[in-house]
Amino acid sequence: MREISFSVQALTAGYGNIPVVRDVTFTLPKGTILTLIGPNGAGKSTILRTISGQLSVLSGTVMICGKALSGLSPAALAREMSLLLTDRVRPEMMTCFEVAAMGRYPYTGRFGRLTAGDRQIVRSALARVHADDLAEQDFLAVSDGQRQRVLLARALAQEPKILILDEPTSYLDIRQKIELLSILLEEARERQLTIVMSLHEIDLAEKVSDLVMGIRDSCVFCSGTPEEIFAGDTIRHLYGIQEGTFLTRTGSIELPRTRGNSRIFVVGGAGFGLPFYRALTRKRIPFSAGILFENDLEYGTALSLAVRVHSVPAFARTMETAFGEAEKDLLACQAVLDAGTRIGETNAANARLLASARSAGIPVWRTIHEQD
Template identity: 40%
Template sequence: MVRLYTDGLNIGYSERLIVKDLSVQIPDKKITTIIGPNGCGKSTLLKAITRIISHQSGTVILDGENISKENTKLLAKKMAILPQTPESASGLTVGELVSYGRFPYQKGFGRLTKKDYEVIDWALDVTGTKDFKYRPVDALSGGQRQRVWIAMALAQETDIIFLDEPTTYLDMAHQLEVLELLQKLNQEQERTIVMVLHDLNQAARFADHIVALKDGEIVKSGSYEEVITQDVLRKVFNIDAVIGRDPRTNKPMCITYNLLKGVNQHEETIDPVYDLAASAY
């Protein structure tokens, strides 16, 4: 089932197109991950789908309606987004920040209702941040802050949650903590999760559906088995990857890779490839 899709989407800044004639379907109640090199349009696509920025042409359809014509508060009850660099929460407690997720439901002077407080406590509980409710957000670790921001998104009570690189600046343990939380929300509450990730192995491990972008266009869209392949990674990242199997999940994983050098980045050339790890020394 597909509730959300784009049709012929063009997004740009001034005269430069970042996303070009892009048509993509987001599977409902699944985890979709968007991968691709820096500057390929991943974040731009998320911002356009969630109406943070406007698109030049094409449409974004949710539940049969063009989102550009949707009431703002009504749209905010259907989808939430956690940007790559959330706005500063300086001076706010955790509970105060999470309460902002109730904005779409507030009327009049915006006072919180009993229902609002119940949802806030539920979001804190689900994300394991209830003990931080009265602590300043600034006093938390990176992983704790990220879970609090996710709690705020949950407080919106949306079926669809977008996250732009939710593991950025987190260490390995906190990255896994955040991704396992998102997987739990998907599996236990059937939330549709759409996120941008840089780590290919994390994408393969946690996503049901992967969209690989390059230069604002889709190179491949499908299951992790269809996307995490040597051919697709060569086209998207200009690398010669060795693909194996994760011994714990049996999903594909990138074991190592070399950078392909030459004029035509889609094909191997007579120039020798070199190991990225070795090049760092």
């Protein structure tokens, strides 16, 4: 078992004396990443603000590297833990280097002058967030994503053992999100930094976290490894999703399906049907899909978007078992979409489906794919 760096027992967090979240418990070995997820206003920020000493603990214990949070002076805490907050930081006329160098605050003397060693640490922090070329630029003149990285460099320059980040990816575009999270992963693995953060992007949370904690209705709704949390219906219940789906296996989010009698039948497979399912859903046209193997790439999406899905078990030798039902369904539709999936031996039934549509006089639309 690795050394425990951060442990929280039966914590109640809140503002003033009003509790917002109760009974939060976790134990983090060095170098692990814990991500808090859950609906807005559930109390993720309140937890982060409390375990970082910004709000006082209402009850329970917070232990940082074996020492109680309540017993640490602000200066001592600053050497153990640093933060990346959602606060807008708008200092006039400060270079990115100067902002990052603020991280050395707990280590510098009376007037905050930087030693050569301090400068070296700040430069290394900037390099690790890929912001070394920004050092001499005005902090207000760089982009949101760059600014967030410089603030992360500030937090790293504080040389903490624990890093706490409140929604670090808000306002970032997808590339910047990936960059930021991979920097965090690097810090956790290479430098044994323990990280606690909140994220909105559950798909990213699944990929970056060692532990995930779902917060809902003022308490811990679920807690465990991403493999445990992102299985079954946990995420749906955590966010109270009635309409639409979060597909746990592929991590994709789908809108609610269009109800009604199918007007279109999509003959897909191997992922070729995906754009059609989404396009039809976007246009609110009810459709059926088939025949798919249940291990097909697009099976999950088809299940959540189509009115009916005709399928056969994974790795089935033929599709005969589903053919009868599928043909009946297809003949009731106004048109058939051939997604262009290659027809081989095991899915030969789909070719017969298309043929029976043609002979029944139902228009069959087909997209030409280059790989065909």
